[in-house]
Amino acid sequence: MAEMDTSSGGGHKKGPGVKKGKKMSTRVDLTPMVDLGFLLITFFIFTTTMSKPTALKLNLPADTKDPNQQNKLNDKSALTILLGKENNVFYYEGQLSPNGANFKASNFKEIRDEIMQKKNNTDTTFMVIIKPNDESNYKNVVDILDEMKITQVGRYALVDITPMEDQFVRITEGEPATAVPAAPAGKK
């Protein structure tokens, strides 16, 4: 098909009277074009598969006003993770002591070990409570939810932060204590 003259380069004997008009080959070397084609294919394959978004599922608990239907949590088996500004992570086990003695600071790298340690030391009632404060960003929340997947914690909940916890986070982050009103009325 694409070959038009295959014998031009060979030792084709011309008749004695024919002048040697040099015949140029009409064959084009297609190798670079093939290279280019495959290069583009690779490029397209890579760029398309990379940007395919995935979906992280989250099921919300139904809001119940009836205290009997609300999930009661065993104090000891809970790990509460608090998210603050600038990717700060804080956590405490069980219930927060009023003086903040069990309130510890962590970060996104170390929190996995903390979760694993607590998970291994607790029975199946182990639960993680995630409380982002208003300064934390969406990425932090998704990262922590992702961490739940990585550590295979089945029971976790996204809960609103309490004013006291919020204050602890803010003070630890270096915000002057006076900046936080004792009973933040507008906080949710």
Add this chain to the structure above:
Amino acid sequence: MARPKIPRKSTNVDMTAMCDVAFLLLSFFILTTKPKPSTAVPIDTPSSVVTKKAPEKDLVLISLNKDNKIFLSTGDSKADKDSKQAIIESVNTNKNLGLTPTEIALLTKAPFIGVPLAQLKQQAKMSPDDMNATTLSGILVKDSTDNEMVDWLRGVKDAYAGRQVNILLKGDNVAKYPGFKYILAALKKNDLLKFQMITNPSAIPAGSVLYVGIKNGTIKSAD
């Protein structure tokens, strides 16, 4: 002994066929990939280890951009556009907005809804090309009581009554948590308790429980 004459064969291989194949594949990939959805609201999503692909039909997409503005859109298919119209009509009746059928049609054509309810008429007048994250102010969500997402999601619920709806949340890395919290509150208020967050795929950290579990076959996937 006379050597048998071996005809010399050219080492040149005809590349035409290979070239054809390469370009055929190339055109196939170009044609099958979908162009990126409207980039009027650029959003940089966080990443997660889940491998489940985001659904592509019957979807309602809530976008939360870096300035904490909220936008609502649906899929591009005909069915999804019809649902979008149903959502707008439902919100129109529930909130007595007084939108004319023309305005509803124009809003359905718009790539997304991104204004407070009171300004929907203005958005209907805009050309879709002018709609982007800077020209639109986002759906009004000030606090947990002044939350127009509740009205929109009620519309979603009405439009998808009896049908499965995929609610997707696409949030930007640096979006603040309160915006996300109000969206969650609005979803809860409407009893829409299942939703999915769009993320970029990322590798599972080596040595983690999930990593080991998948390797041993005890865990199928992160989803």
